Amino acid sequence: MLFTHHPRYADLTPAQYAEGLAWLRRMGMVTVTGRPVVEIGESELMETGPAGTVPRVRWSRAAEEAREAIGAAGEQALLRLLRQGGVPHVRHVAAESDAYGYDIEAARSISERAHLEVKSTTDPTRLVIHLTRHEYEIMTADAEWWLAAVLVGGDGNALNVATVDRGWLGSAVPGDRAEHGRWESARLEVPAHAITPGLAMETWRVLPDLLLPSRPVWALQLSPLESV
Structure with missing residues (x-):
């Protein structure tokens, strides 16, 4: 009755919905009782089955809420560092709207x-990041756009701050392969050669490196002076 009369489900017939559920079960993505397979934790890992099968993408509401909390903690940690470091103008635009395509003006x-x-x-x-199409398009149009990676500690403070190379981001996102299809979000694992410690713009730094936390993480290596 729900699939037949509810407008949200009027795009497919009940038989098509039933076949879709059967396919999910055959691929091992849904149990025989109709529940999703195992829930995901913070690792965002995917389990791959035998060749030719669809990977089991694990997701849960709790994991999504935890990810959002980590994202908010990273923004707040960077805001504190910028303000404590004496940057004259700091504005948390993400608190106003997602339309900007970035989180902080400094x-x-x-x-x-x-x-x-x-x-x-x-x-x-x-370092694994999720870049939206909107963020990418703002990057290509805005020379002042930069991606800051923040490693968040258990107390919510930043343990490491680094900058991801814009050129690498542009080369790593997928391309639109058809006129009527386009990517909207990309999951990217950033290699060490595309990560610069600190907040390094092309010709200047938002904060001196000495005012930012730095750890040998994400395969980055500290200089001999920093490691003393």
Whole structure:
């Protein structure tokens, strides 16, 4: 009755919905009782089955809420560092709207301005980010857009802050393969060669490196002076 009369489900017939559920079960993505397979934790890992089968993408509402909390903690940690470091202009635009395509405005002068998209993680072994199409398009149109990666500690403070290379981001996102299809979000694992410690713009730094936390994470290596 629901599939037949509810307008939200009027796009497919009951038989098509039934076949879709049967396919999910055959692929091992849904149990015989109709529940999703195992829920995911923070690792965002995918389990791959035998060749030719669909990977089991694990998801749960709790994991999604935890991810959002980590993202918010990273933004707040970077805001604190910028304000404590004496940056004259700091504005948390993400608290106003998602339309900006970045999270924080930071400026030392009229000629030294940065629009920082913040990607946060609690994993020190690798840097995995999710970039939206909107963020990518803002990056390509805005020379002041930069991606700041923040490693968040258990107390909510930043353990490491780094900058991801814009050129690498542009080369790593997928391409639109058809006129009527386009990617909207991409999951990217950032290699060490595309990560620069600190908040490094092309010709200036938002904060001196000495004012930012730095750890040998994400395969980055500290300089001999920093490791003393």
